[in-house]
Amino acid sequence: MTSKEYKTITDIKGPLVFLEKTEPVAYGEIVSIRLSDGSQKNGQVLDTSDDMVVVQVFEGTEAIDRKAGVKFLGDVFKLPVSKGLVGRILDGAGRPRDGGPEIIADENADIIGAAINPYSRQSPHDFIQTGVSAIDCCTTLVRGQKLPIFSASGLPHNDIALQIARQAKLRDSDEEFIVVFCAMGITAEEYNFFRSDLERTGALENAALFVNLADDPAVERLITPRLALTAAEYLAFEHDYHVLVIYTDMTNYCDSLRQIGAAREEVPGRRGYPGYMYTDLAMLYERAGIVKGKKGSITQFPILTMPGDDITHPIPDLSGYITEGQIVISRELHQAGIYPPINVLPSLSRLMGSCIGEKTTRDDHKKVSDQMYAAYAQGRELRGLVAIVGEDALNERDLQLLKFADIFEDKFLRQDRDEDRTIDETLNLCWELMTNIDTKYLVRLDQELIEKYHPEEKKE
Secondary structure: OOOOEEOOEEEEEOOEEEEEOOOOOOOOEEEEEEOOOOOEEEEEEEEEOOOEEEEEEOOOOOOOOOOOEEEEEEEEOEEEEOHHHOOOEEEOOOOEOOOOOOOOOOEEEEOOOOOOOOOOEEOOOOEEEOOOHHHHHHOOEEOOOEOOEEEOOOOOHHHHHHHHHHHOEEOOOOOOEEEEEEEEEEOHHHHHHHHHHHHHHOHHHHEEEEEEEOOOOOOHHHHHHHHHHHHHHHHHHOOOOEEEEEEEOHHHHHHHHHHHHHHOOOOEOHHHOEOOHHHHHHHHHOOOEEEOOOOOEEEEEEEEEOHHHOOOOHHHHHHHHHOOEEEEEOHHHHHOOOOOOEEEEEEEEOOHHHHOOOOOOOOOHHHHHHHHHHHHHHHHHHHHHHHHHOHHHOOHHHHHHHHHHHHHHHHHHOOOOOOOOOHHHHHHHHHHHHOOOOHHHOOOOOHHHHHHHOOOOOOO
């Protein structure tokens, strides 16, 4: 079957080629297309029925005409994997982009991956220190978690992602994270920024990059994250690495999904995105986690830009459903010149409760986080009130909380791009900032904790 070449192309639409079927072919099978000028293109079977086969072409369908020959290769798409992936830059189809040699494979892994048996899945419990106070204190990251960053156009999400990639570590452990960086539809400028930053800090030695640029074919974008995750699974579960997978930008991925759906003339779902987008995203996000009996882990950090800053848009909406929380980046804070502009109020880490406390971080972490959050939320609310009634109408408590909201943004959220705060430094800073509020208004903190940690109330 592999030797037969078919010249039965009937139609070409966008990245899809439609051909009349002659023999049974499988979904996901790899296809080789030979053009009239002798050059080759690769594709994958997207759909098959009794009389028609739909092939998506990774390199785009330019120059393909009805005379092109199509071969079905009788296998699914596989990625050559080995430890040699670390320190390399590959393109969106898994070919070297850094001018280095081909990857010498220990094995060829199916890019769809194998689902983790729920029984074998271990619940995440190890605290990851990112060095960013807003994340460590209020939306704590856990090893094996999937935690997206909801951003918007023009905000410094890439800077935050790189900072986390450089600084992420397990507390009281010298185990390093390997970063698998998956870029989809990014500009050459963004790519150069990522590459130069990783090279500058030496982080590239512990990273594998899969890069699909904006001018690369949109179809390739659909396989790029699957290649990245296949590499991550191999490094985590075969070689016991802790892998941090960063995707940027999931919005570009979903847009190419919509493009393919439109080319196939499917019935669209919300805002034109396909109805199966939830399933498709879940297939990616659910490849995070820890397996019992294995040392390695996969932690995912998908970055997505919300079109028009709209958190109810299908992409952030579905991502929020599948993943375990979100980190929301605020345009308002960014305009005020605060970096990282993380808005802690809508941000959330659903696994935070199980991994903070005495054994993992510190006994006061939960209470301090609750108190900081409550005081900041009330201070933000009072800002709106002051705009109407003026400061004179506020009582002593409200004035303190109003002032605290500014201190919180200026001292707690604001930090340098290379500043790496330990969890103890972050929590001590919280106590330091809470000295601006009388202890009688710190209603979420126990007296024992105040006596133990409060700089002015400490009992030696």
